[in-house]
Amino acid sequence: xxxxxxxxxxxxxxxxxxxxxxxxxxxxxxxxxxxxxxxxxxxxxxxxxxxxxxxxxxxxxxxxxxxxxxxxxxxxxxxxxxxxxxxxxxxxxxxxxxxxxxxxxxxxxxxxxxxxxxxxxxxxxxxxxxxxxxxxxxxxxxxxxxxxxxxxxxxxxxxxxxxxxxxxxxxxxxxxxxxxxxxxxxxxxxxxxxxxxxxxxxxxxxxxxxxxxxxxxxxxxxxxxxxxxxxxxxxxxxxxxxxxxxxxxxxxxxxxxxxxxxxxxxxxxxxxxxxxxxxxxxxxxxxxxxxxxxxxxxxxxxxxxxxxxxxxxxxxxxxxxxxxxxxxxxxxxxxxxxxxxxxxxxxxxxxxxxxxxxxxxxxxxxxxxxxxxxxxxxxxxxxxxxxxxxxxxxxxxxxxxxxxxxxxxxxxxxxxx
Amino acid sequence: xxxxxxxxxxxxxxxxxxxxxxxxxxxxxxxxxxxxxxxxxxxxxxxxxxxxxxxxxxxxxxxxxx
Numbered sequence: 027x028x029x030x031x032x033x034x035x036x037x038x039x040x041x042x043x044x045x046x047x048x049x050x051x052x053x054x055x056x057x058x059x060x061x062x063x064x065x066x067x068x069x070x071x072x073x074x075x076x077x078x079x080x081x082x083x084x085x086x087x088x089x090x091x092x093x094x095x096x097x098x099x100x101x102x103x104x105x106x107x108x109x110x111x112x113x114x115x116x117x118x119x120x121x122x123x124x125x126x127x128x129x130x131x132x133x134x135x136x137x138x139x140x141x142x143x144x145x146x147x148x149x150x151x152x153x154x155x156x157x158x159x160x161x162x163x164x165x166x167x168x169x170x171x172x173x174x175x176x177x178x179x180x181x182x183x184x185x186x187x188x189x190x191x192x193x194x195x196x197x198x199x200x201x202x203x204x205x206x207x208x209x210x211x212x213x214x215x216x217x218x219x220x221x222x223x224x225x226x227x228x229x230x231x232x233x234x235x236x237x238x239x240x241x242x243x244x245x246x247x248x249x250x251x252x253x254x255x256x257x258x259x260x261x262x263x264x265x266x267x268x269x270x271x272x273x274x275x276x277x278x279x280x281x282x283x284x285x286x287x288x289x290x291x292x293x294x295x296x297x298x299x300x301x302x303x304x305x306x307x308x309x310x311x312x313x314x315x316x317x318x319x320x321x322x323x324x325x326x327x328x329x330x331x332x333x334x335x336x337x338x339x340x341x342x343x344x345x346x347x348x349x350x351x352x353x354x355x356x357x358x359x360x361x362x363x364x365x366x367x368x369x370x371x372x373x374x375x376x377x378x379x380x381x382x383x384x385x386x387x388x389x390x391x392x393x394x395x396x397x398x399x400x401x402x403x404x405x406x407x408x409x410x411x412x413x414x415x416x417x418x419x420x421x422x423x424x425x426x427x428x429x430x431x432x433x434x435x436x437x438x439x440x441x442x443x
Numbered sequence: 444x445x446x447x448x449x450x451x452x453x454x455x456x457x458x459x460x461x462x463x464x465x466x467x468x469x470x471x472x473x474x475x476x477x478x479x480x481x482x483x484x485x486x487x488x489x490x491x492x493x494x495x496x497x498x499x500x501x502x503x504x505x506x507x508x509x
Binding site for chain 2: 096100136139140142143144145313375376377378379380382384385386388392393
């Protein structure tokens with residue numbers, strides 16, 4: 027007796043349904059590859075077509091070009107943030123406000139936006155400069171470093187902790203937690219245990235921090251955890267669970283991302299001496315270098331959303347509950363939008379990149395991230411104007427399922443006495 | 444020239460007031476202050492306003508030519 031096509035076969039998963047009219051790919055975005063591989067993959071996909079169905083995990087739709095990616099971001103009523111990882115439609119974690127849809131979303135956002143708004147970031151500027159200078163002063167005499175481990179992981183973490191009113195020295199705790207979390211987040215099932223342990227460690231840190239602040243009559247000045255304990259939403263206290271969901275995602279979204287962009291930016295400066303020298307003689311271009319890094323070296327391979335209702339979207343029959351993946355790396359290098367899309371252009375105008383997403387979930391920490399990156403370039407070039415990548419071996423990047431990030435970046439420079 | 448920012452589209456990227464810092468300003472939450480207003484563009488801010496409009500990832504900025 028022949029099996030009918032739909033009959034389950036022991037040990038073999040039912041093949042995912044193949045969508046009408048949409049090219050099918052089988053793309054695993056989790057492995058670490060040579061740096062730049064994920065952007066090349068995004069380029070290939072974008073130029074081969076605007077939409078694909080990826081048969082990884084339960085299967086999900088991928089949209090590869092700028093206009094469609096922005097459209098997904100700008101329509102949360104169709105593309106819900108209930109899950110943002112397309113291979114995990116029912117995530118085990120809950121990020122707030124990341125996974126909250128409008129109209130509720132804006133209430134949560136308002137609790138936080140002032141902490142990361144331009145005025146707050148300007149206030150934190152001198153502290154960030156001091157942290158940056160101290161870390162550079164520590165590494166400069168050795169004539170070289172692993173930029174990722176010795177600078178990029180520490181510096182944004184210490185700045186972030188300072189902004190939310192915690193001791194910068196707690197970076198010793200947060201750096202390994204964030205590393206372990208993102209090892210599992212990108213879809214590598216072997217790393218799920220490390221990811222769960224990291225989440226547990228962070229959560230306990232926040233539980234202790236809340237307990238220490240709980241009975242205080244007024245919020246501590248400049249202390250986000252204390253502020254959230256005193257905040258209300260629709261007239262009610264937030265409660266510990268919600269506060270923990272907020273604090274956890276702030277750490278994850280705030281630390282790993284800036285570190286990753288710093289890695290690619292400094293690799294660019296190490297390997298493009300003309301751009302480096304230009305930033306020394308024309309420091310007013312540093313902001314433009316930061317924006318171009320966020321476009322050209324975007325660390326977001328793609329961003330997931332869950333379809334909230336049946337809809338035909340650019341020829342694809344999406345059904346409620348399907349997952350979609352907007353290929354931000356494809357969008358940011360889309361030649362339909364950018365002149366010289368495949369080049370890093372200092373002083374680029376009209377740089378409307380989606381490196382901080384778009385729509386209501388636009389990166390809350392964008393202003394802080396830009397400032398942290400700008401200060402890093404300013405301070406580094408003052409002390410170490412000439413430097414190079416200290417290896418001929420290919421640099422590896424973490425898979426695009428989390429956010430791409432250089433695993434190491436060995437740099438070297440001459441030490442003058 | 445006049446400029447306007449659509450309040451329901453602007454999400455506070457801050458690109459416009461970074462490009463035209465002598466013209467556009469931000470509020471406590473990081474939104475540009477001219478949301479849902481129609482404002483005259485000073486002659487020396489026309490070029491910056493055009494760049495700001497093209498740079499806005501939300502396409503929230505409208506320019507009205509005289």
